[in-house]
Amino acid sequence: MGNTLNSIDQIIGLQNTELYNGTKYVEYYRTINENHKFFESNDFLIGSLVYSNQYYGNVPLKYDLDADDILLDISHLKKFPVLKLYKNRLSEFSIKGKKFINIGDKISKITKGFHEVLWFSDDIKLLKKHKKEKLKRYSTKFVHYEFFDESSYFFEYNNQIYSLNKKSDLLGVFPVYRKEINQLYNKRLVKINPKENYILIFGEIQKSFEK
Numbered sequence: 001m002g003n004t005l006n007s008i009d010q011i012i013g014l015q016n017t018e019l020y021n022g023t024k025y026v027e028y029y030r031t032i033n034e035n036h037k038f039f040e041s042n043d044f045l046i047g048s049l050v051y052s053n054q055y056y057g058n059v060p061l062k063y064d065l066d067a068d069d070i071l072l073d074i075s076h077l078k079k080f081p082v083l084k085l086y087k088n089r090l091s092e093f094s095i096k097g098k099k100f101i102n103i104g105d106k107i108s109k110i111t112k113g114f115h116e117v118l119w120f121s122d123d124i125k126l127l128k129k130h131k132k133e134k135l136k137r138y139s140t141k142f143v144h145y146e147f148f149d150e151s152s153y154f155f156e157y158n159n160q161i162y163s164l165n166k167k168s169d170l171l172g173v174f175p176v177y178r179k180e181i182n183q184l185y186n187k188r189l190v191k192i193n194p195k196e197n198y199i200l201i202f203g204e205i206q207k208s209f210e211k
Contacts, residue, residue, distance in 0.1 A: 018052040019059070021089070025071055025082035029134065035146035037132050039063035040096055044073045049093035051085060061095055065132040066147060068113040087113065103127075108161040111154055119199045121206045125156040126164075126198050153194055155202070164194075170201065180204050 029037065036042040044060035049070070060073035062082075070090055075081035092101045098116055105112040115127040132147040153164040155173075163169055167185045171178055184204060189197040 018054055018089075019049075019056050019072070019085075020074065020083065021052070022072065022083040022085040024080045025069075025084040029066075029145040030142065031146065032144050033146065035148065037064055037066040037134065037145075037147040039065055039130055044071075045095050047093055047095040049085075050091045052089045053091070061093065063093075063095060063100075063114070063130070065130050066134055068131075070114070090114075101127075103156075103161065107159075108154075110163055111152075111161060115154065118195050119202060121202070121209075123157065123206060123209055124202050126195075126202055127154045127156060127161070128152075128195070129154060153198065155198075164198065174205055177205050177208060180208070 031037070031042075034042075039062075044062050046058055047061040048055065048057040048059065049061065050056075062071040062073075063069075064071060069087070070085045070093060072083045072085055073081065074083050087102065088104070090102055092099065093114075094100070100114045100116050102114050103112060111129055113129075115129050117125060118128050119126040129152050131150045131152065133150045134145045134147050137144050137146055154161050155164050156162075157173060162173055167181065167187075170181050170185070174181065181201060184197070184201045186197050
């Protein structure tokens, strides 16, 4: 389906589709090193998205983790080079093979916006909220900013989203699986690679659902 839609977009021109509907992006923060505010790279990366219920593939995207905005490179068509897409029209996107969904700002009181889907089943979604916090730096000549990871984890179950910071967050939602959670939850692994440990736990819980 994606290839067919890409062909249609090439025929009519992406600039004539709903994708070219957003606001001019303005950069307010000077950075001078690798501590930038974007997901994976300071450069545009080829990705895909669903915008206004329409799929678009092979488009140059940047994910601004400070403002939680998706940016589109339109320098070959417009006077201004970067378009900031409307969040409420962007339901999902992928960059470098990683899928993100937009949970909006109404489904949960504890988080909002774009979340990477790390793992999912019919019953549970494991989500990561990528976020970068900025620090202002001063030099004799100018001010610049550095951005550092402040990502966090959540999971969706029964149409509710829960924080995932510690073992008790899992036990509070899945008390009947206390034995499995206690056996599989590894404090050291959660600090080093939380994704791996959480996938292991949710996989075991999902197996119990299916028995």
